[in-house]
Amino acid sequence: MNKINFGKIGAPIDPPLLLKMQKDSFAGFLQKDVAAEKRKPQGLEGAFKDIFPLTNSDESLVLEYVSYAFGEPKYSVEESIARDATYALPLKVKLRLMHKKEDGKEKELSEQEVYFGDVPLMTDTATFIINGAERVVVSQIHRSPGVIFEEDEEKRVTVLGKPLYFARMIPYRGAWVEFEFDQNGIVYVRIDRKRKIYATTFLRSLGFESDDEILNLFRESKEVSLDAPSAALANEYVAEDIFDKSTGEIIVDAGKELKEELVKKLQEKGFTSVAVLKDASILITLKKDPIKSQKEAVNHIYKVLKTQEFIMQERAQGFLEELLFKSVRRYDLTTVGRYKILKKFGPVFEYFSKNFNLNIPADNKRTLTREDVVVTLKYLLALYNGETEFTEGKQTIKIGLDDIDHLGNRRVRSVGELLENQIRIGLVQMARLVKEHMNNQDKTNVTPRSLVNITQFVAQIRKFFGTSQLSQFMDQINPLAELTHKRRLSALGPGGLNRKRAGFEVRDVHHTHYGRVCPIETPEGPNIGLITSLATFARVNPYGLIETPYKKVEDGKATDKVDYLTADKEDEFFVAQANTPLDNKGNIVSDSVHGRRFDSFVFQPPTKVDYMDISPMQVISVSAGLIPFLEHDDANRALMGCNMQRQGVPLLKTEVPLVSTGIEEKVARDSGVVIISKSDGEVVSVSADEIMIASKSGEIEVYNLRKYGRSNQDTCIDQTPLVVLGDVVKKGQVIADGPATKDGQLALGQNLLVAYMPWDGYNFEDAMLLSEKLIQDDRFTSVHIREFQAEARETKGRPEEITKDIPNVGSEDLLNLDEDGVVKAGSYVQRGDILVGKTAPKGEQQTTPEERLLRVLFGKKAEDVQDASLRVPPGVSGKVIGVRTFVRLEKLSEKERKKKQEEIREVYDAAKAKLRKDKKEQLAGANKSESSQIESLYASKEEILKKSYEAEKERLKKGDELPVSVNKIVKVYIAAKLKVQVGDKLAGRHGNKGIVARILPVEDMPRLPDGTPVDCVLSPLAIPSRMNVGQLLEIMLGWAGKELKTQMITPVFDGATEEQIKDYVEKAKAQLFAEKKKSLAAIGLKGKELDDALAKFAQESLPTSDCKVTLYDGRTGEAFMEKVTVGVMYVMKLNHLVEDKMHARSTGPYSLITRQPLGGKAQFGGQRFGEMEVWAIEGYGAAHILQEFLTVKSDDVEGRVKMYDSIIRGESISEPGIPESFKVLVNELRALSLNVELLNKETTPKPEEKE
Structure with missing residues (x-):
């Protein structure tokens, strides 16, 4: 198929690898292939280095960390999924135990490698396999550590009318330090959210002891x-x-308030002006503060934080040091926090360094310093006094409040960091136990292994992957769903927001999201705005801040240099849009350029432009980038379009979209579902499940294809080869398609010929009318694979058995089972069929002596066991495509083992014989050079076959690891081929979703003038109010693409214009006209006859330039009154299939408490008849129906049994009884001491007996 790309602006760089954020983060955490001595102090290495060394109470024993190493994973990825195992690496840590002698010398006692459990390993597609299920760890976006300044929420002011500000020093881990003003302008500090203390007390505790010292720091x-x-x-x-000019004596001390008498006194002395403090907050605070020495200050803070009256001096001093200034274990700003503080306060640090000899903290200083406190206070006072900037030397910073939703103040925690935090928690818990062991054990025979207990460590990792809010079951419906799940950013989770408390501001789109976070893709519902997606070109830097690329502009000329900017850096520049007109040399052509500065769009001359956008697509995420003509859709509908593309079911027959945006190939490639050639070479063998390529170096590369795998959502994962024998392939070429891809491009739906018109009300309110031809051609057919599992367990009496010998089951029910009682692969099964025959022992029963005698005579009877077989549940049918059995080694008898060995051997021998026969046939007609290639190819094939045979033999020898008390597990996979049917949900890419209301025979569908029936009829009313006009442009361009056999690529915000679309519609019409002319000439029409026929054809059969054409009713053959818009739209079948939702109940399970039927399809429940439904029936006055609903159909236990009985017997239905809910009401009234009794009409109440 030809391709036409309408994009005018090419990006100078390609989008980064779409899974880069996840993969880089985990690689940085594991540092698996880095030599131990070269590892950076991050991830696992960082956690171990921060927690170790551990010492006992008298510091005579020291346990040091040396390094760690990994073993090999126990199972491959495929095996882990099949066996419900975790794909993980064993972690071995080398620890050294030192003995410190009293003279200070150290002696090494022992160095050992200690097994620290298994660490789950990320697969090539950035997922984790935990207990056989693929999971994704979503990145969290949270508030960055550092210092932030905010205004009082209630906008309160001081006595002097100044706003109340406060500063928060937020660490990554540890106690918060907050400064705040009260109404009188006094500065307080709160440590760790405790009671507030005077800021001057805190400064004294840091070593600024005298009043003068404190005042000098802030005096202006x-x-x-x-x-x-x-x-x-x-x-x-x-x-x-102030000194007397004549005598030189001090008239007024510094810090005195300028009262009227003082002013008069100074005027008398001849003073006309006087120097006063710019801000007196610190002075006022000092006057209020009763504490005057460092020792008192330290004791006071200890008292407030520990709420203890009795104080030990050295403990008090050490406590504050440990809490904030010394231990990374207790207080950690991280490198990010330190980077943010240095960036924010650069000139302020310089000022204090120059004037007061205070140190500027180093870049790697992760705890707080006293300089940080002074600098923060200085900035807060400047803010309080209304200053807008602070200058020191050549550096100037702006002073202002912080916006906590600004992406400069929020950062991303990816897998590696989240996992590191969990490992840290595990290590801290383990360290406590180690210290206890060190204190209790004898020093002579102690070793690292005897000290370390890894239970807590392992439990913490398991807990994180199993239960954390950020470790999620992967959305695997199609490749796009997988990819977007891995690129998701969540503000929820531990240390994040709570969806109930999150306000509007956090959820809203912020100007810093431009190019970093997608403004469109977010869920509808309670999580809106809290869960977002990374933009296409964005990347996360080592600090966790999101960066986006821009093209550098110098003197009005765009250069080839690309810079990645974080949100706070970008605020300093003017950024022009990607579509700014340039000449051939890159100079900006227009006189004024439209672009962004900070949070507004403004015009600037070309010389003032600093950067240019790299591509119009950089604003949005991958999902939004797949919607053609997104710029013509309303944002609400585009949001639905993004979310619904993720729900598209992979179809049996895939089609590339005729109107695409050009990133379909990138998505398919980066999602990991297609197979890509690793090197240049030639295809030497292709089969349905394997491709072999001989590379130029002569090696044979083998690519295994996944056939009929089951995804997390039961869709089918199937790979098919795109190459044939003898093809020459290049490195990076797609050689096999995966699910929902075609020719290496993402292909989620089908190109349908659609018409916008009403059709007898069948497309009222978003319903759709489909043609039967779609079912005949299998165009919306999808394969769904379900897994069913049967377990044979050890029970109290005797074990459950998997067997064909099931009590009370007829022979026709056992037809599909093999001799072991397991269904045969290839059988067609439906509701109620046995998949795995299983018997379980009955409960213990009392037997009579006669029964015991009969048992002794005739052996035990079959009634000892009951049928516990696994059957096909309701609503499921299909073909059994695979069966896997796992048996505990000791439960496999010698006979069974030999039989299995024999089976494996037979399969191997047959495959080997076939290979040799094929080789012989190929060698027969080959020349010398071909012969050597054939020899090496078949040698590789035999080697692979032998390896798999050995693996199977080994597996049989070892047996399978099964949970406790389970002897055998059988898994059965059933594939169902689901065609589209009435009730299925279909959708386009513009948020235009609908339900199939009717499937019409082809002959009844409206048809084009040439007799072509349309595939689908949609309602024209669905467009105006929804404002997703992109679909109209899509169908016009799609029609042109279909007629011209061309794929139209129209990138987002840079696609085809209306004029271009009309041009291509005209080209398609011209082509049809030419073809018609040729066919008419071929049957002998000439001259006027030919011209008249062509004129009639153009008038009646060709669409107008906006794709409107006369349609004919298939039922009557008459033309519809008006012309109808017809074109080609890409439509997907979503994973909301009526097959899975259809449900009916006669009787079924009831709730134990309320005695009412359960709810939901999974519980085989009923339909809830709620309060409003009761009102509806009351409105009709249908008393008997209502009584039935509220009693026998709900919670009248006796009544429903009688009702069922009388229906079966065909008798008249008895009166309802008392419902359970009424009994509950009566009992509740009794609890309130109100005795309620039910009386018949005849009976009269008993009179109360008087005492």
């Missing part, structure tokens, strides 16, 4: 005139000591 003065009105001089404090 301004001159005021003493002639100013007294109101202007109120609340001003003298900045420095």
Whole structure:
């Protein structure tokens, strides 16, 4: 098929590998292939280095960490899935135990490798296999550590009318330190959300002991005139000591308030102006603060934090040090937090370093320093005083409040970091136990292995993968669903937000999301805005901040240089759009350029442009990038379009979309469902499940294809070869398609000929009318694979057995079972059929002496066991495509083992014989060079066959690992081929979803003038109010593409214009006209006859330029009154199939508490008849129906048994009894001491006996 790309703006770089964020994060965590001494202090290495060394109470024993190494995984990925196992690596940690002698010398006691359990390993497609299920660890977006400044939520102000601000020093792990003002302008600090203390007390505890020292740090003065009105001089404090000009003595001490008498006194002395403090907050706080020494301050803080009256001095001093300043274990800013603090306060640090000799903290300093506290306080005071910037030397920073939704203040925690945090928790719990063991054990025979107990460590990893909110069961409906699940960003989860408490601001689109987070793709419902998706070109930097690429512009000329910018860096620049017109040399052509600065769109001259967008697609995510003409759709519908593409079921016959956006191939490739050649070479063998390529180096590469695998959502994973024998392939070429792909492109649906018109009300309200031809051609047919499992367990009496010998089952029910009682592969099964025959012992019964005698005479009877077979549940039917049996080694008898060995041997011998026969045939007609290639090819094939034979033999020898008390597990896989049917949900890519309301015979469908019936009829009313006009442009371009046999590629925001679409519609019409002319000429028409026939054809059969054409009713053959819009739309079948939803119940399970039927299809429940439904029946006055609903059909236990009985016997239905809910009401009233009794009409109440 030809391709036409309408894109005008090519991106200078390709989007990064779409799974890069996940893969890089896990590789950084594991550092598997890095030599032990070269590992960075992050991930596993970082956790071990932070927790170790561990010492006992007198520090005589020290357990040091040396390094770690990994073993090999026990099972492959495929085996792990089949066996319900976890795909993991054994972790071995080398620990060294040292003995410190009293003279300070160290002696090594022992160094050992300790097994630390298994760490789940990421597969090539960035998933984890936990207990046989594929899971994804979603990245979390959370508040970055650092210092943030915010205004009081209630917008309160001080006595002087200044806003109340507060500063928060937020670490990654540890106690928060918060500074705040009260109404009087006094500065307080709160440590770890405890009671507030004066900020000056905190400063004293840090070593700034005297009042002068503290005042000097924050002293800034301004001159005021003493002639100013007294109101202007109120609340001003003298900045420095004032000396008498004549005598030199101090008249006024620094810090005195300028009251009226003081002003008069200074005026008398000849002063016209005086230096006052710019801000007196610290001075006021000092006056209020009763504490005057460091020792008192430390004790006071200890008292507040520990709420203890009795204080030990050295413990108090050590406590604060340990809490904030010393231990990374207790307080960790991380490199990100430190980077943010240094970036925010750069010039302020310089100022204190220059004027007060305070140190600037190093980049790798992860705990708090006293300088951080001083700098934060300085910034807070500047903010309080309304200053807007701070300058020191050449550096200037803006002073202002922080926006917590700004992506400069939020960062991404990916798999590696989340897992590292869990491992840290596990190690801390383990460290406690190790210290206890160290104190209790004898030092002579202690070893690292005897000290370490890994139970907590292993449990923590299991808990994270099994139960964490961020470890999710993978959405595997189709390749796009897999890919977007791995690129998802969640604000929920541990340490994140709570969906009930998250407000509107957090969920809203923020200007910093541009190019970083997709503004469209997010769920509808309670999680809207909290779960988002990474934009196409975005990447996460080592600090966890999201970056997006921009093209550098210098002096109005776009260069080839691409810079990745974080959100806070981008705020400093003016960024032009990607479609800014450029000449051949890259110069900006227009006089004023439209672009973004901070949060607004403005016009600037070309010389003021700093950067340019790299591509119009960089704003949105991959899912949104697959919607053609997205720019013509309303955002709400585009959101639905994104989410519904993820629900498209992989179809049996796939079709590439005729109108695409050009990233379909990238999605298919990066999702990992297609197979890609690893090197250049030639295809030497192709079969349904294997491709062999001889590379140029002479090696033969084998690619195994996955056939009829089951996904997490029961859709079918099937790979098919795209190459044939003898093809020459290049490295990176797609050689096999996966599910929902075609020729290496994502293909989720079918190209249908659609018409927008009403049709007898069958497409009212989003319903759809389909043609029967779609079913005949299998165009919306999908394969669904279900797994059923039977377990034979050890029970109290005797074990359950899997057998063909089942009590009370007729021979016709056993037809599909083999001699072991397991269904044969290839059998067609439906509801109620036996899949696995199983018997279980009956409960213990009392037997009579006669029965015991009969048993002794005739052996035990079959009634000892009951039928516990696995049967096909209701609503399921299909073909058995596979059976797998797992047996515990000791439960396999010698006879069975030999039989299995024989079977494996027979299969191997047959396959080997076939290979040799094929080889002989191929060698017969080959020349010398071909012969050597054939020899090496068949040698590889035999080698592979032998390996699989050995693996099977080994598996039989070892037996299978099964859960406790399970002797045997049988898994049966049933494939069902589901055709489209009435009730299925279909959707386009523009959020235009609908349910199939009727499937019409082909002959009744509306048809085009040339007799072609349309495939689908949609309602025209679905477009105006929904404003997803993209679908109309799609069907017009799609029609042109179909007629011209061309795939139209129209990238998002850079696609085909209306004029271009009309041009291609005209080209398609011209082609049809030419073909018609040729066919008419071939039957001998000439001259006027020919011209008239062509004119009639053009008038009646060709569509107008906006694709409107006269349609004819298939039932009557008459033309419809108006012309109808007809074109080709790409339609998907979604995973909401009526087959899975259809459900009916006569009787079934009841709730134990309320005695009402259970709800839902899974419980085989009933339909809830709720309060509003009762009102509806009351409205009709249908009393008997209502009584029936509320009693026998609900919770009248006796009544429903009688009712069922009388229906079976064909008798008249008895009166309903008392429902259970009424009894509950009566009992509740009794609990309130109200005795309620039910009386018949005849009976009269008994009179109360008087005492």
